[in-house]
Amino acid sequence: MQRTRRNLLTAGAVVCLTGCLDVEGVTYPDEPAPNESDPDGGMAPDDDPADDPADDNPGPHSELAAATRSIVDDTIWFAVSYPSAIDTYREATADVLTAIESVRESIDGQTDPTVSMAEQLETAGYDAAERAAAALEPHFKPAGLVQARTDNHIPVLTRFARRNDADRFVEELERMHLSFFQIQTPIYIGRRFSRDPIHNRLLQRLVPGAPDKVLAELAAPGYRQFSTLAYQPYSEESETYLPTFTDEALPKERRETLREQLGPVIQTNGRTAELFVTIASRPNPASRRGAAFRGPPGNLDGVSVYVQRYSSAERASKRLDAVLEAGETEGREPIVPETNASDDAIAWHRYYHREAGSTRTDLDDFPGVQYGYLLQAGEFLLATGFSGDAWEERPQWQGRLVDAWVGT
Structure with missing residues (x-):
């Protein structure tokens, strides 16, 4: 294998990382939402909704009510739950990067790649997909994205582990690392899972x-x-x-x-x-x-x-x-x-x-x-x-x- 191919992959990862260091994300504390019964404030309502009798009557115009309910619920999700959901996605994909780095560090002149290493990374990728889906769906669809990134590399890693080709195995690890790094950057997340503008x-x-x-x-x-x-x-x-x-x-x-x-x-x-x-x-x-x-x-x-x-x-x-x-x-x-x-x-x-x-x-x-x-x-x-x-x-x-x- 030509060493320059791996060097190019490594350089690409460095360039990608450098280009994203100056993008500052905005975090929002996950405090409870204030009561909003007065204009932009937190004054309590004049009477208590809990005092209402049980009401099974859906009221007039049920179809329009259902459409409005979906819009209000989705907007509140973006306002309150979106920041923590994005944090979960970042943490899940970061754990895949950590798993890749751990496998890479374990391979040296005395340790050959093994199929179990590829299986370990497959588990990490699918676990990340499940965690991302639990946080972001049904508003966004991250599971297919993360699973596809995993599936693109695991068969290759398994093949070269069986052949005991450490050089090619490490190269594929670097490819997988770059692939997951790219879907974790603020620019990528801001476009793929956008709330400014919202287009889901x-x-x-x-x-x-x-x-x-x-x-x-x-x-x-x-x-x-x-x-x-x-x-x-x-x-x-x-x-x-x-x-x-x-x-x-x-x-x-x-x-x-x-x-x-x-x-x-x-x-x-x-x-x-x-x-x-x-x-x-x-x-x-x-x-x-x-x-x-x-x-x-x-x-x-x-x-x-x-x-x-x-x-x-x-x-x-x-x-x-x-x-x-x-x-x-x-x-x-x-x-x-x-x-x-x-x-x-x-x-x-x-x-x-x-x-x-x-x-x-x-x-x-x-x-x-x-x-x-x-x-x-x-x-x-x-x-x-x-x-x-x-x-x-x-x-x-x-x-x-x-x-x-x-x-x-």
């Missing part, structure tokens, strides 16, 4: 109509102030300029503005989760630098959806009654345009309430009115389309909302 099943659940054409902002402020973007990653073509996002998703100032628009829609009693979502068109790459989007995600003029989860459908129904009593309604209608609405489209409350000031130019001396849409689905209250413009004065306001889970 949560994106599909948010916008089942067009996941490749939509950019969503998510914020769950009651869970470690979590916020992020969700969209399909861009291919890095050399002849195009990609969009640049200069601010975080749904920062606190924008959330406060949305809360002011919502007014009495915000009902904290018995609320167990709060989620802000905006749905906008995904900006396209441009052929010229000056034509590429650059700015905060809020400049994309997305349509907001505000989600409140309660301890039961009955509790959500009570909160809906409180909202309706604090404002006015004018019938019900689907939130999607007539041309997009199906025969069984859900009709939302056309709801409006008066606010202290006004969002209209030069009219802040008079009380303003916020117009929007409101709906209960199971244990959730959903609100969207709130604006100082009346419903009939803003046709086609929905934008990409027609592709979102609430519009399909």
